[in-house]
Amino acid sequence: GQQVMQIPQYQHVQEGEDFTTYCNSSTTLSNIQWYKQRPGGHPVFLIQLVKSGEVKKQKRLTFQFGEAKKNSSLHITATQTTDVGTYFCAALGGTYKYIFGTGTRLKVLA
Amino acid sequence: EPEVTQTPSHQVTQMGQEVILRCVPISNHLYFYWYRQILGQKVEFLVSFYNNEISEKSEIFDDQFSVERPDGSNFTLKIRSTKLEDSAMYFCASSDRIEGAFFGQGTRLTVV
Numbered sequence: 001g002q003q004v005m006q007i008p009q010y011q012h013v014q015e016g017e018d019f020t021t022y023c024n025s026s027t028t029l030s031n032i033q034w035y036k037q038r039p040g041g042h043p044v045f046l047i048q049l050v051k052s053g054e055v056k057k058q059k060r061l062t063f064q065f066g067e068a069k070k071n072s073s074l075h076i077t078a079t080q081t082t083d084v085g086t087y088f089c090a091a092l093g094g095t096y097k098y099i100f101g102t103g104t105r106l107k108v109l110a
Numbered sequence: 111e112p113e114v115t116q117t118p119s120h121q122v123t124q125m126g127q128e129v130i131l132r133c134v135p136i137s138n139h140l141y142f143y144w145y146r147q148i149l150g151q152k153v154e155f156l157v158s159f160y161n162n163e164i165s166e167k168s169e170i171f172d173d174q175f176s177v178e179r180p181d182g183s184n185f186t187l188k189i190r191s192t193k194l195e196d197s198a199m200y201f202c203a204s205s206d207r208i209e210g211a212f213f214g215q216g217t218r219l220t221v222v
Contacts, residue, residue: 033210035153042201043153045210088153090210096141096158096165098211103152 002027002093004101012107019076021104023089030092032065032072035100038085043100046074079108112136114214116202122220123192131187131217133202142185143203143211144177146170153201159185192221 005024013019023032031050035043047056049065049072056063062075076083086103093099115134123129135142144156157177158165164177176188185204189196199218203211 035210037153042213042216043203045212048210090153093155094166096143096160097155097168098143099155100145100153 002091002099004089004091004099006087006089006101006104008104009102010105010107012109013079015081015108015110016078019079019083019106021074021087021089021106023072023074023091023101025070025091028069029072030069032069033090033098034063034072034074035088035090036085037088037103041085043088076106079106081108081110084108112212114202114204114212116200116214116217118217119215120218120220122222125194125221126191129189129192129219131189131200131202131219133185133187133214134183135185135202135204136212137183139204139206139212141165141205141207141211142179143205144187145201145203145213146198147201147216148198156187156200189219192219194221197221 007022033048034046037043047063052069053067054065060077064073086105088103089101090098117132142159145153147153155168157167157171159177174190178186197220199216201216202214205211
């Protein structure tokens, strides 16, 4: 079945440093979604990207969808301790089936 | 703000027993999902439900699993005969397909 890989698996950064997680698929994606899961919490929807090369920003977060629609990235500028959590991308693996990536666990050191 | 609610928050059950996990999706949403997450691992798709029937299911969703929308508001996941490896956090989610899915807080299922 379709797999969506994310790298890195873990990332520790000092507060104020930037952070990027990458999501890769072997097949072309119709869209990509990003979720954040705080420790002990549930996934929270952040954004959806649909168009090739699309870039969207939410405050310090920048989301990008690759030109070939096979990869995506999430970049956080100047991380804060509130950014701690696991970031998942999710891709449509069927008509009504979203496949979650392996996730990147972010720790921010104050 | 509308939210997906799940009950119970934690369920402990004996191996071989049946469990029913309950969810109330957001009221105007049409698409419903169950996912599970074994501690510290990725979120795994179990099943999607639309127009009162299963749309897609994963290989995890075998004959021991079933879903129902009994009364137009609740959405349930039943596991007929639980196994130790069914221990996980089970998330219900709903969407209107314009945005991403909204997840409930989850039910932590522990099979002993």
